[in-house]
Amino acid sequence: MARLTGKTAIITGGARGIGRATAELFAEEGATVIIADIHEPDAVNNPAISFVPLDVTQLDSWQTLVDSVLAQHGRIDILVNNAGLVGSYEPITKIDLDDWHRIVEVNQTGVFYGMRAVIPAMQAQHAGSIVNVSSIWGIVGSSGVAAYQASKAAVRMMSKNAALSYVDDGIRVNSLHPGLASTPMIAAQDDAITADVIASTPMKRAADPREIAYGALFLASDEASYVTGIELPVDGGYTAP
Template sequence: MRLAKKVALITGGARGIGLATVKLFAKEGATVHVCDLNFDEDFAIDGVVRHRLDVTDFANWQTVVQDIIHQDGRIDILFNNAGTVLSYAGIADISIEDWHKVIAINQTGPFYGMKAVLPYMRAVGRGSIINTSSIWGIAGAAGVAAYTASKAAVRHMSKNAALTYVADGIRVNSIHPGIIQTPMIDAQDPQITDAVVSITPMKRLGRPEEIAYGALFLASDESSYMTGAELVIDGGYTAP
């Protein structure tokens, strides 16, 4: 039970990487509060509480966080995992509307999450925050302008928070998945997926569970000497 008696908040937890992490954290003893906009009707996991959360709405964040504090008294782990690609267009072609949507979900969402949770973590002098970035928060990619910009911002926002709140006993790290078999990837043009897999040294898609175990390590006390770090799980994509 690597997360025994810990309270975790996970966004984007209804499917993909988030769902795999919800299941793993619950299995490892955490009380898990899973947040998303839409849940399947049969979504039910022992030890897991559902919340409807729009990560782009700070008032919604405050309500959900206060509900968790009222119920469990604290939040030990925040996993800002919700994200979207939405547009594959470059800077010249992406619509202004799509740009703002992607930035709102991928970049402002984790900012709101940290802003809502940090006061409670600071009050007890501990906490682990994990922010999902991407391989494209480290390496460049053609097109996908808003996605790459937002994920690079998450990488450095995590470092900023790590250095700002280290004296409060709070650790902040980013996790950088490669191409993972999720509903978001399943929905994209297969040619894009095949192209990324072809230049991934392991020559395959990652599994959501492989990212979940990385998040588990960062959430647990096993990573107690890690903050401001980047955990890359990408099949070797960023190695060259």
């Protein structure tokens, strides 16, 4: 069954990792998918997927993207705010201030800009689903990674705020909280950090990005028509204790 037939979806950070897996799954389920990323994806073989360059920290670029999608497709049914970065593993007293501002700008302000740009179109059609990708570290604490944790926790609460603010407009907003996944971002981090997270995960392994994408698919689809304002961990049990 094609669960997203006839729907148009924007996925930020869709060039690789969880975003790419989500784009491919959404297209398989019938959606027209626009990957919006600062990086151009490797070869895309599905004609339902297109690429538009986007820096999520630039509100004007967001508005240009929205105007373009509306002109071409007439509507925006789904927004997956997936773009993000860890950026620094330093704690509050040691993190470089430029790193702090850049991480918050991408992870938190980028999500804010995405919702700000897309919500009016969803209001006009009185329907829409927004999936904001947070993290397990947006729910539970960890030492270090101060800016990443702060920004991802903000995504969780921003999602709840938007869910309640726009529920009468037919817009659902939820946050998705992946655990450790086998992505290029995780491959680039220190092996000791990865091993520590896996050791703390009851399933004792990293997720395949497609496993995370299925969580996004549920929240985006009409199967979640009575679901708004929740945080959905897909984390191998990491947040269960």
